[in-house]
Amino acid sequence: MSKKYKEFRALLKANGMETTALPSDETIDIIFTLPSSNPTAGCNYQRHEFLGDAVLNMAITRLIFTKLKSAPEGVMHDIKMELIRNDGPLLTIAKHTLKLDNYIIGAVENDSQYADVMEALLGALNEVATARRNKVQPFIENLWKPYLQDILQRNAEYKTYLNPPPKRGNDSAASSSSSSSASVLKPATINLERIKKRLQKKEFNKKVHYLCQLAGTPPETLTLDKVKYILSDFSNIEGVLGVNRRNFRTFYEHHGGLVLRGTTVCST
Secondary structure (H helix, E strand, O other), X not given: OOXXXXXXXXXXXXXXXXXXXXXXXXXXXXXXXXXXXXXXXXXXXXXXXXXXXXXXXXXXXXXXHHHOOOOOHHHHHHHHHHHHOOOOHHHHHHHHHOOHHHOOEOOOOOXXXXXXXXXXXXXXXXXXXXXXXXXXXXXXXXXXXXXXHHHHHHOHHHHHHHOOOOOHHHHHHHHHHHHHHHHHOOOOOOOHHHHHHHHOOHHHHHHHHHHHHHHOOOHHHOOHHHHHHHHHHOOOHHHHHOOOHHHHHHHHHHHOEEEEOOEEEEOO
């Protein structure tokens, strides 16, 4: 292992890369070789750059998605493009953080080649990390997080997306509670759903049976006419059934019958 690559590996480790997921000297030679020095495919950085471009895209996408919990797709896309462009953090990290110009083989023609070599490095790191079941994601996040924070500091709107969106369940519950309160404030409104639920309760069915017993009418012979008779004959219907006679009649006429202890009572 050459001394310069030993120092380079130490630099990678200092920036959060696992030491068990570092490429060999031979691979490092390839990713640092410019096409102008060796145009043969597989002997310069271009193949690893192709892989590293995808690795960087995925890692930055995951970072943004995890950090900005309520950001819409358009905002996440804009932030990602700012973080991965060749003249942005990619160039700064390549030249100043990892000092790749100390290791590049060949004459650098423009700054975009620093970014290309940086992507090639990420591709090589990912290749080794995947084979050894390690991850390059923490390394990329460690290097790019400060630049994401800088973007958020410069844009007040982006900072609002750091918090998770409100839960729909709570909204629904609040809406349901509000609706229930509204229905209580409107005594003239007949709440058929509420009546139906009461009729389905065992205790309520017992009260209906009790009412039929008082009227001398078996539940299985109960008809709409007899219901009307019972309602007109008993002034304490509210106390017996726990529901006013208007609601009871309306429910019965709407459904055409009651289900009492599994027995269907017809309206004819």
